[in-house]
Amino acid sequence: MGFEGIGAAVKRKEDARFLAGRGNYVDDINRPGQVYAYIKRSDRPHARLKGIDTRKAAAAPGVLAVYTGADLAADGVGGLPCGWQIHNKDGSPMAEPPHPVLAVGKVRHVGDPVAVVIAETKQQAKDAAELLEIDYEDLPGVAASTDAIKPGAPLVHDDVPGNICYDWHIGDKAAVDAAFARAKHVVKLELTNNRLVPNAMEPRAAIGECDVTGNYTLYTTSQNPHVIRLLMGAFVLHIPEHQLRVIAPDVGGGFGSKIYHYAEEAIVTWAAGKLRRPVKWTAERSESFISDAQGRDHVTTAEMALDEQGNFLALRVSTLANMGAYLSTFATSIPTYLYATLLAGVYKTPAIYAEVKAVFTNTVPVDAYRGAGRPEAAYLLERLVDVIAHDLGFDRIELRRKNFIPPDAFPYQTPVALQYDSGNYQVTLEKALQAADFAGFEERRRQARARGKLRGIGVSTYLEACGIAPSAVAGALGARAGLYEVANVRVNPTGDVTVFTGAHSHGQGHETTFAQVVAERLGISIAQVDVVHGDTGRIPFGMGTYGSRSLAVGGSAIVKALDKIIAKGKRIAAHLLEASVDDIEFKDGKFTVAGTDKSKTFAEIALTAYVPHNYPIEELEPGLEETAFYDPKNFTFPGGCHVCEVEIDIETGTPKVVNFVAVDDIGRVINPMIVEGQVHGGVAQGIGQALLEHAVYDSQGQLLSGSYMDYVMPRADNLPSIHVGTESTLCTHNPLGVKGVGEVGAIGSPPAVINAIVDALRDYGVRHIDMPATAEKIWSIIQAHQPRMAAE
């Protein structure tokens, strides 16, 4: 066995089954007697639901049942809950309109579930759904947040005036106003953060099952099965938690979209109880486009006040956040506590004030998507800094250096609630500039011009926050859940280990990374460690995987449990070795009496714990299994620098990313190969957002980019080879010193790309271009300035 512990780039254990096509996804699971659900969805953005005649559908071949919102209501099924209550500026709670599992009274977005048909085969369910007679009265719809707040706009929820979910703020308004009043310069930027469709490779799926004793099982594509059990059991279906088991087996990507409790989970579970047959539902890809929660969709005005030398004095931000038609599980927290609290970024801006209006529209609900609020904050800041440099004539790198929080200022308290524990923004900047040969860029620009291309370089020095915590603080801010993580470490009698973790892996490689942490601590090989996740029937509890929290929070819980294992092992060893516990050292898999060669291996101690013949049975229970709950003291704060280089074809406007460097400070690195993979994936999504992806709705709420024929996913040929570097300032408050890497790629990259595009177009009088920066948008800019350039 080579080195497999912390820092080793070992191959992923889980890939053995994935590469062989042996993954076990929800749709691979088939239960005896299983029937199929087809969900009839609204094809209109906004309409009154005047009646549904289900008779023909119910009489169709193979049909077991047809249910509508009325049937669920009659059975006392509750609405889908929202997990975070935000308060308005005046202290009143946000508007929280009902989110019925199946539409009642109105449909509010294309894709809103209206009825479910359950039949012996998928085909029969789908055939029967065509026989549903739905009487709609179309209503005018509204899709853009900017339109939804206009007087007289159609009301998505009749009792939510102005479509405003909340009007929230953070920061010291008076201090900011005062700083603006005395500022030498004020630079203002209006920008949008484009709406994205998450597009996990595996579409969502769910199977509900109910046995003769009324015990339910739900198999679902979830990032957090315990959260689904809690929400669905307690709020929607009123099934006691001990009678509800939720299993999220292999899950093929989530990016946030599989955090939430979705209607389909409740539908199949409830219907399974009614019919006493397992009920399966699997989304078709076009269904994913209109039923998976989408991401981003901000419209923002940002202003920075500066002094003569370019020191940032104050930042003022006003954002409209599109919630879509209903509040998805964590939707409300994203544009508030995961966005506005990040507006200090890596800068020591002394005063910040942000106000955020969340708005209902006739579109698919919006919630966390890879980065969740932090990409919006990083994009705003890193664009604004470049625009300041452009407008006022500062060097964009010098301006950043001047305003960075210096390395000796940690812990650093920002004016928007967060306290950063560690970081070194200078170092990641310098490393990235070096790796990108920033100094040699002007020569590359010149050479490109000779080839008919405009070349530009862009830099972003971003910051983000992972592992949202601690529970008490989040609770005070409106979170309706705890934010700890749970681990159970079971040492088996022969010394191998099963780890039960509340974190869920759906591409992140936990089965390997977590095993490396255990292997390092216990001095065993990763082959001796099995990581079990995704099953409320096997794992004590857990909050799941999102916000790059798995290692920082879930890994810390494992370490805490391992500490308990080692402490108990020492007591057993002390007994066997006839020494005092205080004299026992544990190192490299051996318990040794300090200063002697008397020792016991980890496996010997494990066996003794389970075969307690010679054992301190009066003081110590047999067995070697420990559970830990870990509630973090703070967020972790990864940050770093991304440098992007683009070339634009002058004739067509087509942009191409030709070089990309990411240097991220993610704390301690457990597996450099997995880190690289996470950064690659994140950067691919970031380049996708910056150049390609866009969920386009018409003004009424019809999704125009509702398939891969129109929604532009990034592909291999859209991406350059990505240089990944890391820098580690350790997290000071968790036992591993880790910060999180799942989202940094998607957070740092979009502003780097757009900064590069704007730099490439610097001779064309442009200071900003909205994402996605398509060939046509760029061409229009080149076009508009052609006459001016010709005249010069």
Place this chain on the structure above:
Amino acid sequence: MYDFAYHKPASIADAVALLAGDPEARPLAGGQTLIPVLKQRLNKPSKLIDLSGLGLNRISVSGNALSIGAMTPHATVANSADVQRAIPALAKLAGGIGDNQVRNRGTIGGSLANNDPAACYPAAVLGLGATVVTNKRRIAADDFFQGMFTTALEPGEIITEVVFPLPVEKAAYMKFAQPASRFALVGVFVAKGPAGVRVAVTGAGQNGVFRQREMEAALTARFAPDAIANIKTPPDQLNSDIHGSAEYRSHLITVMAKRAVAAAA
């Protein structure tokens, strides 16, 4: 997908008879367009008549013609030494359609019968002045394409082969891909051969593929990129959608045509 009956006839006569006997029956070639449409339940044929048993997967060159059987997949055309020798631009076009799977299933006959306004083959067939041969007649390219998803084919009529006149002196195809589908946002096929100088544009026109006659005239006079640099296609006849305005498409026609001329020359 709705249920349908499946037939795989062994002769053109049998295929034609099956189609003639049932107006709801549809020919099936590579299925790359038809199967997705069926999966979305946008079409409900009674029967699918699989054309793969008719011996129409073939390529041959005679003195003054290259003929390609209707069931020849794009990958076969792309890799054919005969096509690469006779009309390299055609091989290249076929190699740029879709992805590997699409190229190994999709056929030239299916592409032409479908006449997607953003498809590539129609530009080559029109640009090279080819002839579409069916079970009952020969149709000149100029008469074959009749608007978006519309052709001169009559109900039950089957394309059997496509005949390209030789020798082709110069030809090239330039495609500006729609970024999501990678079909042509604008594709321009430029050729000089037995049918004269032709410029065929796909992806852009409101009525599907069309000839840019002003460019043809300019290139007939002088076959060089700058001969057409100032020729604009009026945007009012062009498509506009979320991937490109009519003005942008108009601009791209000129750029792609210039690049095609440069590549062909």
